[in-house]
Amino acid sequence: MIDNHILAPIFVQLFTAIIQLMFWRKTLTQRYLSVGGSLVGLMVAFRLFGRVKESGILTLNAANWDAPFGIVFVADLLSVTLVLLTSIACFAVSIFSSVGLSRQRMLYGYFPIFHFLIMGLHGAFLTGDIFNLYVYFEVIIISSFVLMTLGGRKAQLEGAVKYMAMNILASMFFLTGIGILYGITGSLNMADLSIRIQEVQNKALIGITSCFFIIGFGIKSAVFPLYYWLPSSYHTPPSAVAATFGGLLTKVGIYAMLRVFSLIFVPDEFTRTLLMVIAVLTILTGAFGALIKTNIRRLFSYLIVCHIGFMVGGIAMFSKIALMGAVFYLIHDIMVKTNMFLIAGLIRQLGGTMDMGKLGGLYRDYPKISLLIAIVLFSLVGIPPLSGFWPKIFLFQEAFAQHQYFYVAALIIGSFVTLYVIAKMWSEVFWKNPPTEEEIDNRFAPMPPYKKILMVLPIALLALVTLYIGLNAEAIVKVADTISTQLIDPSAYIDAVLGNKTD
Amino acid sequence: MIDIVLALLSTVGALSILFASIGILRMPDFYLRLSVTVKASTLGVGLLLICAAIMFPDVSVTTKAIAIIFFLIITAPIGAHMIGRAAYFTGTPLWKGTIVDELAGMYNEETHELDSEDDDDEDDDTPNIAKTEEETE
Amino acid sequence: MITLEAYFDYVILPILAISVMLVFIRLFKGPAVVDRVVALDLIITTGIGIITVYSIRSNQEVFLDVAIILALIAFLGTVAFAYYIEKQKDD
Amino acid sequence: MIKNFLMNLLLSAIWVALTGSLYYTNFLFGFMLGFFILWIMNRNEADQRYFYRVPKIISFAFYFLYEIIKANVQVAFDVITPKYFFKPGIVKYPMSARTDFEINLLSTMISLTPGTLIVDISDDKKTIYIHVMYLTDPETFVRQTQTGLERRLLAILR
Amino acid sequence: MLFTVLTGLITSSLLVPFGKIIKTKWSILLPFIPVILFLFYLWHVPVIANGTNVIQHLAWVPSLGVNFDFRLDGLSLLFALLITGIGTAIFFYGRSYLKGHVYFDRFFAYLLLFMSAMLGVVLANNILTLFVFWELTSISSFFLIGFNNDSKESRNSALTALSITGLGGFFLLAGLVLAGNIADTFIISELFAQHDKIANHPLYPLIVGLVFIGAFTKSAQFPFHFWLPGAMKAPTPVSAYLHSATMVKAGIYLLARLTPALGSTELWNTTLMIVGGFTMVYAAIHSLFRTDLKGVLAYSTISALGILTFLLGIGSDQAIIAASVFILVHALYKATLFMVTGIIDHEAHTRDLTKLSGLRKVLMPVFIAALLAALSSAGLPSTFGFIGKDLIYEATLHYHHNWAIWLTALAVITNIGLVAAGFMAGIKPFTGKLPSEFEQVHLPYKSMWIPPLILALLSLAFGIFPGIVGDYFNHQTANAIAGQETSMHLKIWHGFNTVLILSLATLAAGTVVYLLNKPSRAKLAAIEQFNKISPQHIISNIANGITRFSSVYTNAIHDGYLRSYHLKIILFAELLLAYKLWLGGPIQIDFENLTPLSWYEVGIVAMLIGALYIIVTTRSRLTSVVSTSVIGYCICLLFVFYSAPDLAMTQFTIDTLTTVLFVLVLYKLPPFINFVRQGILIRDAIVALGFGVIISLIALRVLYEPNTTAISDFYGENAYLLAKGKNVVNVILVDFRGMDTMFETVVLSIAALGVYSLIKLRLKSSEKE
Amino acid sequence: MELLLVLILGLLYAAGVYLILRRSMVKLLLGIILWGNGANILIFVLGKITKGSPPVIDGAYKVFQDVYADPIPQALILTAIVISFGLTSFAIVLLKRVYALVDSDDLDDLNTPEEEDI
């Protein structure tokens, strides 16, 4: 079914950013535009989600050229779910930024670039063309570079250099992969590729090609042994930026893996084993790293790595149940990780630092905010019945069914370490009295009430979504079910894109 | 007939370029290399472009050829002057056989201003001429 | 009878290719950066020649468009190098 | 003078239109034809500068071409023979050219001539410093250039 | 039943906004919550006693099979009554205990949350639902143990408790999911029918292992027991409620609950017997060395939990009956003793057994409660404890192997310890001379001493009328555990038999031990000598080891050097690609289809290679930039040769601009320094060449593949006819694939904005975030 | 000759890798640029390449009369070139800023042990 609304989320962000650029250095206008644009984007995303959920996969042939000749945009349930989640995160971060970010940064284009980033994410989720996906990846990375360096502090720049180098490396692998893929199939449309790749005689070559995508997306999603950029950099930018990154960027890698490996390179035995080994080592690496970090954001960074492993494991097992687990975890993770970094920002406003040793007493001083944060923390840990719990059931189920005991062990270790470090963080940051010798640089207390509300509101909003995911898991399970069905059997996707021509 | 003209023009052009390249390789100092290459190559390329103009009977092609020659003629000396000046300023030595350097000491080191008259109070008047062959290679 | 095509293929283009390589030797040897810049400039100029001949040879005038761009822009690189080599002396 | 030039252009355009073929050679032919007609028509007018200048330009072009070829051959010979014949040097050259355009044209000409290269112009735009390949002595070079290239050039421009 | 679970949850969350109100006199409302729930379950007693089960189903996540499936049978009912009944006592008690505390509201919020969770655990008829509540008990326990969060010890104990039970929880989840997978149902009552299928499955040992880890951590079985004494940092009402009467029994409950599904196998029974047996003896002995009242009680609790595990391990009808009774016995007397300890602590401000004595003079009613509880714990005939002990010995003596005697011996040793421990906690503080410092001690609020007294009296009453208790409560409990009808008839008098003799001997021996064993610091110090080999020590060593390893590992692999990251990434890529290439067999080249070689190309390529060599080796930045230009320029020429004028133009302009940019930025930088050793250079060169070779080989392999040109043919055919352009590349860029171009300009724009901000924006140090 | 292109693309990748393994940030940038060029040539050579016949329809005609080079890789590379220009220019400026802060382009110096306050 062809539908022009597919591109609406992208264009809403694009025009928001362009209009903001026209109001260069008018930060108040930009703030209103940002929140307004995000809200419109959110509504558009909801609408699109509703349509796709009702009427199945929608497609749009850009420039009116039939697939595979033009660039096609495809809204299947996976895409629109991610678009919706991104829009929610965008809305929350947008509110948070409007009070949590220094005016200087706003003066130098924070908001337009933020919206370009969101646009890139939407584009990546919606496009049905592999090279177009590459372009969106580039939009994403360049805007993330800029956001990461915005402010230009030393640590930021140091982080940015590493972040940048390795992300460009990822793009290179991705681009090389696309080149080879085009060389063997002569096509770039993913649905078309899905068909053409089966006609290629040289199966070894397909295996080789898939490796480039594994490495490219592997770097993006920060899996072992390609993850280094993430812990090198995620602790450096402003929290609103880190929230966008932490919640969304690595997940694009996971999305791309889901898409490419379901549609083009259906994982063979080797790929699955490889992905599984990667998944297990990623979980362990993230867990080990998280154990020793005392800075909240560094800790969260390693937790991102750890949990990416959960999802990669789901992809590695590549069955309906496993993908349901991975997709559910993806949905949960986007909301929670975004929120975690917003929370880190809030904590920083409250306590003046992100070092657990120097923090303390937040539960005493801000009990209600602390409880709100607790909900998010528990969701992250996967305390049932909160959101992180449900996908693990699927993952355990499938891991046992496929006799992936290392993965089971890794899941347990990863979950446990998450529980432990989060409990430790709670104990240090919220329970412990703050060390007396240091003066607390509390920037929250002197804020006017409306600012305080605007700062907590996005966290509460995301926490609510998280609670919804956890308490109404049935709805999410159904979505994940449909998504994973579509992933396992991409014929619906292919028909929707090429439909008129195949028959 | 046209073929012969074309062959002749292109041969001269190509040889000019070849001489320029031999020149840049052989000349003993930077200024000589610069001096030798710019013109010969411009001439050579110009001749080749004239070949093209003759070869394609279109106005557009002739215009293009003329445009390119025109650009080369304008830009090549300017480029040479810019880089030559930079070289002199950064102290790239002249060949040991150089007989005179009237530019020596004329620059104001701070402002890069160049005088037309010799101010006697300028301290450094020694020409930047190399003593040995190695200094310029 | 030697055709003009063959003459271009086996005489002119090789001469130009050899020229480019000779210039490259200068670029390789230096010794100063200015030498290399001049070599680069000459390589590009020679390249314009090569493109011109190639365009004649393949009977495709569109390649001359590339030559125009080269002629117009190569100069900028030289100017930039000159400008900053000189500026570098200051600091 | 401008009027004559424009008229000449118009005539050549008409010629091209009449013959219906837009080639440079055809245009050039039309231009020459027009020049001739204009010259005939304007023989009695006071302002004859246009008709003197055009031949001057042409003769200057040939002079310059000759100089280039001569110098080129000289340099080429020096380049391919093992022995160096040149005696280079940087010479201070006081210009008569004054306007920017004149200076530019002059320096372009000097630079385009093989064996000479403008190194720099003084900031008061009175002197140019020229790197010369075949230098007997600076004074001779300055004198030859002043009487040769610069004089001919200025004659056209002024 | 759902409402009983939700009541606590809802009231708990209501305390967040209404916390201030509940700190006032309205706090009297709090205890009525458990009261109502208790009455509700009491009302069910007759129904359940008939052998009927009450079942409730409410869909929640049906696709996962996780629903609010509740089932009330004998086992659930017993626990539900314990939870709400003892809960009632604790709520009354705790309301006074914490009167005026700043965080009074929080305390009850946690407690209510806990109560709900615990009810959820025992009522759930779905293993995953059970697990949901199971974890909630751990969490609420975490908050309660850490309630005094100013104290580092409290926080650490909370963390330890959560870590141990949490880790167990994840194992349990894995085990439950696996069991559910095999049985194809998560409904507990349906699992029973699948017993044979599960037990015969090759993964059965794994299930049992995973479930055991969950149960043992929760129920403080050796070697996971040590979190429980630490948990005593919580306020005493919490210890009484969670850490003796209810939560720690969740593990026992789980074992009992799953016995019909997973039990009755060699593996199941033997493991439980070994672990339970060891725990009960180990903890009983340990309890004798403690000087802290709560410490004594903690260890005796562990011991009691060991007994229960042990009984479930024996698995005979008698053992199950014994277990079902002992759960109640223990809950009653231990909750009493804890509350008594709380009163002592509250009034005398110490729990140190070496100091406490003679308190009966000032705390008479409390002493009565304590005495009754101690006697019940000692198993004095006519107390409920006597019945319990009887049944235990009955079970061990009738063990069907010839091990009966050894099992009995273990039980006896444990019980001697428990007798002595009970006396230490219940009698020692009250007897002897009243030291002057305690003369000011007075009775607390009635609401603090009446609840323990009532529980103590119940111990007595149940001991006198065991039949009623047995028929109404424990019989169905035992049936539920056994999964079949058991023959339970509790009697106060069984006649003069071995069991009775053993009971009396235990009592006597225990009394002797109590009299001989004077708690002292020296003895405590003596037993702490063994800490080095204690599980706590070993596990914390392991934890430290893991932390150290994590540190070494993380810092080794994430060492801060970009080039080392790159090296790892590249090596990974090389290994992967090389392996795949090798799998693909020899490479073929189809020379027929290649374009002819021309010499000018060779010249350009040679120059390109030379330029590459310069870049790689030069120490001048400007030279490397010049050479990069050369490369860009050679590529531009190659693009011309291979019919890509647009590409050549763009490549060249962009290359020139990049050069300008480079020069603009670089002229200030000093020359390269040769930083690294020769060996590393060679290594890197090999890695780099390897990568290049791999890519080239892959390219050759692709070249051999036939080209598919359907799409480019379409573009070629329709560029002018449909898209009105003749430069097909441009038509692709602005029409066929215009979306790429649109967003590529966005990339450029962002880069420009980034450059602008990067250069212009300098944050003032005052501006953060 | 495709083999020549294959040779240089391999060398470009190799040189790129070698340079990104160095300590200098300038070399890192050059490495990335070279690698990007290698990728472009790879895309180029894996399409259908042809000499002397650009994908431009001859002025007088509406469709191609002869063989022509595959325009798709060209369009892709064009996009890729422009994108890498954006990335490169940003990276170059980042290098400038890093140099201003750290006073070196040595990547090994980019390890401030704990973060400064942001």
Place this chain on the structure above:
Amino acid sequence: MKSAILQTATRYLLPILLLFSFFLLLRGHYYPGGGFVGGLVASIAFVLHSFANGTENTMKILRYKPLSLIPIGLAVSAVSVTFPLLLGFPPMTGLWFEEPIPVIGMIGSALFFDLGVYLVVIGVVLTILFTIALND
């Protein structure tokens, strides 16, 4: 450091290059060229001017900050992409005037799109180079 020769030459080169850049933009649909190369050449013209006369002077010629060209260019291309939506076509659909116009040829939305690209490229390149140059 200024060179009189360069300054004079730039005076002629700037208009020539700008003209040429526009030529490249317009003919892109038929011959090599297009918005990208056109924009690059135009910006190179200004960069050259800035080398000769100093960036401040070039900024004076431009009157507006090059940065402001970016949103304008983006808006032009974004509008030309989304405009077909108003007529019920998918975004980016090529819309053409019926009759060709001399010199330029067929006029259509693709040309506006390319114009947007052209403006963006100028804005981007000049922003980058001038920001750096002015900051030195």
